[in-house]
Amino acid sequence: METKAFLQVLRTLRRSPVLxxxxxxxxxxxxxxxxxxxxxxxxxxxxxxxxxxxxxVERLLAVAPTPERLAALDEDTIARLIYPVGFYRxxxxxxxxxARVLIERHGGRVPDTxxxxxxxxxxxxxxxxxxLGEAFGKPAICVDTHVHRISNRLGIVRSKTPLExxxxxxxxxxxxxxxxxxFCLVALGQTVCGPRKPRCPVCPVRRWCERVGxxx
DNA sequence: AAAACGGGGGC
DNA sequence: GCCCCAGTTTT
Numbered sequence: 001m002e003t004k005a006f007l008q009v010l011r012t013l014r015r016s017p018v019l020x021x022x023x024x025x026x027x028x029x030x031x032x033x034x035x036x037x038x039x040x041x042x043x044x045x046x047x048x049x050x051x052x053x054x055x056x057v058e059r060l061l062a063v064a065p066t067p068e069r070l071a072a073l074d075e076d077t078i079a080r081l082i083y084p085v086g087f088y089r090x091x092x093x094x095x096x097x098x099a100r101v102l103i104e105r106h107g108g109r110v111p112d113t114x115x116x117x118x119x120x121x122x123x124x125x126x127x128x129x130x131x132l133g134e135a136f137g138k139p140a141i142c143v144d145t146h147v148h149r150i151s152n153r154l155g156i157v158r159s160k161t162p163l164e165x166x167x168x169x170x171x172x173x174x175x176x177x178x179x180x181x182x183f184c185l186v187a188l189g190q191t192v193c194g195p196r197k198p199r200c201p202v203c204p205v206r207r208w209c210e211r212v213g214x215x216x
Numbered sequence: 217a218a219a220a221c222g223g224g225g226g227c
Numbered sequence: 228g229c230c231c232c233a234g235t236t237t238t
Contacts, residue, residue: 024222046223049236053222086221086234094224124224144222186222195220196238 094122
């Protein structure tokens with residue numbers, strides 16, 4: 001698939017009604033605009049489906065909308081609030097430490113560079129890239145399982161590993177569209193282009209897809 | 217039982 | 228790069 005067709009895919013997905021049925025859409029409205037809440041929500045979403053993550057994010061942010069309020073909670077309280085997201089105990093530990101680090105080393109603000117974000121507890125390459133794109137509007141790509149699978153199905157890349165997918169996407173897609181990739185492709189993956197049985201007949205971008213009807 | 221989920225950390 | 232960690236939901 002050429003770059004031009006892929007940009008058509010992104011534009012079409014942006015306008016598609018199926019996007020508003022996707023859990024990730026509720027994820028974006030459930031958290032407020034602040035970089036801190038975006039960081040917290042993104043950290044919670046790791047290895048957990050958005051349908052489970054959204055209520056947990058709302059419970060936690062209702063009590064701890066700022067680093068100061070989060071730092072005031074003990075680990076067990078945080079763990080109870082975010083249950084049952086995956087790795088909830090590890091995440092509770094990270095969140096507790098994260099609040100302290102933000103206050104002590106960053107003046108209570110979320111840093112806006114990849115290097116600084118990656119140094120935060122519980123924040124790796126993917127989480128950092130999502131925060132860069134969504135909280136600060138910087139060009140960044142996070143290749144999760146949805147983005148990896150669908151990029152290959154559409155034919156914009158041809159790669160075995162997420163890292164290789166990321167390289168190829170950055171090479172073929174202009175930076176201005178990078179942040180769009182995450183939202184659009186994840187939403188499509190959650191609604192019609194799942195890993196087992198893609199629902200190609202109702203797919204809004206099937207006219208551009210190189211593997212209509214073919215799983216994996 | 218196994219796959220899947222918007223991975224992270226240590227080495 | 229590789230290996231280990233750790234929880235729930237869906238298939």
